[in-house]
Amino acid sequence: MSLDIDKVAIKTSLSSFLGSNCTEMDGATDFFEELAEKAEEVNLGINEYIFREKDDSDYVYIPVSGAVMLERATLTGSRQVFAFLFTGNILGISEHKNYSFSAKTLTNAVVIKINQQLILDIFDKYPAIAQRYHEVTRHILTLILDQLFIMGQKTAHQRLAHFLLDMKYRLGHGTQTFHLPMSRQDIADYLGMSLETASRGFSKLKKDGLISIENNYQITLENYDALKAYAED
Amino acid sequence: MSLDIDKVAIKTSLSSFLGSNCTEMDGATDFFEELAEKAEEVNLGINEYIFREKDDSDYVYIPVSGAVMLERATLTGSRQVFAFLFTGNILGISEHKNYSFSAKTLTNAVVIKINQQLILDIFDKYPAIAQRYHEVTRHILTLILDQLFIMGQKTAHQRLAHFLLDMKYRLGHGTQTFHLPMSRQDIADYLGMSLETASRGFSKLKKDGLISIENNYQITLENYDALKAYAED
DNA sequence: CGAGCCCTTGATGCATTTCAACGAATGTGG
DNA sequence: CCACATTCGTTGAAATGCATCAAGGGCTCG
Incomplete structure (x- = not known):
């Protein structure tokens, strides 16, 4: 059956x-x-x-x-x-x-x-x-x-922060960790920036302790409130 | 009645x-x-x-x-x-x-x-x-x-060119001349750029002979095809 | 004629792109 | 199982586009 x-x-x-x-x-x-x-x-x-x-x-x-x-x-x-x-x-x-x-x-x-x-x-x-x-x-x-x-308002890094918050909501299933199924290039083309700027954005958020990254695609939001504050100006 | x-x-x-x-x-x-x-x-x-x-x-x-x-x-x-x-x-x-x-x-x-x-x-x-x-x-x-x-693709000046083509289509009534009812600031906020960048865009398109401007708001497309080519890369 | 508003233009600094090299992960064939 | 190629991501340096700050000019309206 x-x-x-x-x-x-x-x-x-x-x-x-x-x-x-x-x-x-x-x-x-x-x-x-x-x-x-x-x-x-x-x-x-x-x-x-x-x-x-x-x-x-x-x-x-x-x-x-x-x-x-x-x-x-x-x-x-x-x-x-x-x-x-x-x-x-x-x-x-x-x-x-x-x-x-x-x-x-x-x-x-x-x-x-x-x-x-x-x-x-x-x-x-x-x-x-x-x-x-x-x-x-x-x-x-x-x-x-x-x-x-x-797209109209935010700086490149803020747009990336916003993207990660959206992905956490949609892929995190209640947790702060999620797996991104798309490449850096895909993200860049979604947010209207170059691949390199997207990559630098990830590095910056990691350096600032807002996220951690495993194997490029596994993301954990280490400080949800701070990331949200950063995304929203 | x-x-x-x-x-x-x-x-x-x-x-x-x-x-x-x-x-x-x-x-x-x-x-x-x-x-x-x-x-x-x-x-x-x-x-x-x-x-x-x-x-x-x-x-x-x-x-x-x-x-x-x-x-x-x-x-x-x-x-x-x-x-x-x-x-x-x-x-x-x-x-x-x-x-x-x-x-x-x-x-x-x-x-x-x-x-x-x-x-x-x-x-x-x-x-x-x-x-x-x-x-x-x-x-x-x-x-x-x-x-x-x-918003994702174009440079500021190209976005402006695209905007003018849209306005010509919607306000030109078949002619190449139309009157813009909005300010430079409104246009800038629509296209995600500063007021000054919008203004410089108008100046550049005018200098290049693609448009002419009367009283800031009365626009004529002097070379539709060239403007379209410019907008579309 | 003067005040106020909007637009333009110039100068400067910053954000982002572009060009380029390197590094990490993955897969392939010897 | 190990070179090797390939793909993708990161990082640096230089160039560029855009925002910001600042001043001046042209309209419009009282």
Whole structure:
């Protein structure tokens, strides 16, 4: 009965992105059954593209495990990273006809793949789900506004501090230690700085005793309050 | 019958933001009637706040005339401008319970004020309108992503060039000349640079023959293609 | 005509990028 | 199992872009 187990995983992921309170909504149970039936799981290796910019945006994806990066490349070879996504996040929700960025795995990953049209059809049956879906879109919009705010305001090192606080929140699972799945270059492209400046930022925060670093990717926040104070001016 | 004239203006603005094709949608006519009946027009002076960050986001606004700026202030007195909005744009659509930024007029302005709950109620009656409304939200999201992209990639002068191209598109009405309703400081806070850097950017573009400037605010693009090439690396 | 505001311009210092070299970790084939 | 190559991160030095400080100029409005 491995098929059923798959469907359980899909339902768990769906409810994690829709919010736990969603399971008590009218028609939510039916909705989960129907969507889980038609969604599919995809296994991906490291550094694989889930979709590319300007591809037809026919699908929405939800990572079950692993980490994903949203990026856009320029003509001249530079790159902007828009977001890092982990388990329970959602990709492609805000796209119209074509994706406006590429999605690339940072690790091996399993993602749920759902047809957009399927979701639109389901909205007609379950208006409460449609409402929740668009709340998620609006939430993403406020997250991007926050990111835009940070990009405009902060110095490079402060932006890095802010990034680490965000990663602690999303990857720390209640602890001060977490593993970064992305490279220094990825971080630099996310925060709008050079690789070297990102690296120097890590070194400075370490020297000041705000963080400690093991094997480049394992980070511990040694003084959460001080790091927060540093990030916020 | 000045009231009826007001309602015509409201309907015109609604259709301009919902897209002209929307008037041919099922139920659109009824929708316009109903919304225009319950919406109200507000007259505002220059430098007035339409709403402030953290106010209850009970209303959505659509400028009929004038220009509006979305901004967020920091504890330390600096400021990030998120967007400049003109006739037919919409404000507050993506907010959940509280606004995540303030909206302030740059000029005298007339805006249509619509209750959010009213819109939600109307969605139940006219699903096609709900669909279109959420398309607008998604479109706004892609615009902010573009802005984030620019903030990360470009040098200060290139960001300014990009800004001017955007303003030409939105304010030029097909010509190469347009009037900027915002100050150098507003532009600087939008593009994440100092007032002086913004000013130097204008001077440089003028010196290079890409633009000409009358009275500080009246801009003409003298060489659109060259400006575009400059903006895009 | 004068006051006040905004914009421009110059000079200086600092933050960040760029160029370059080195070091650590990982993987490969002999 | 050990050279070797490769990739990625760190660090230093030089150059550059931008912010800051400061002064002056042009509009606008009373």
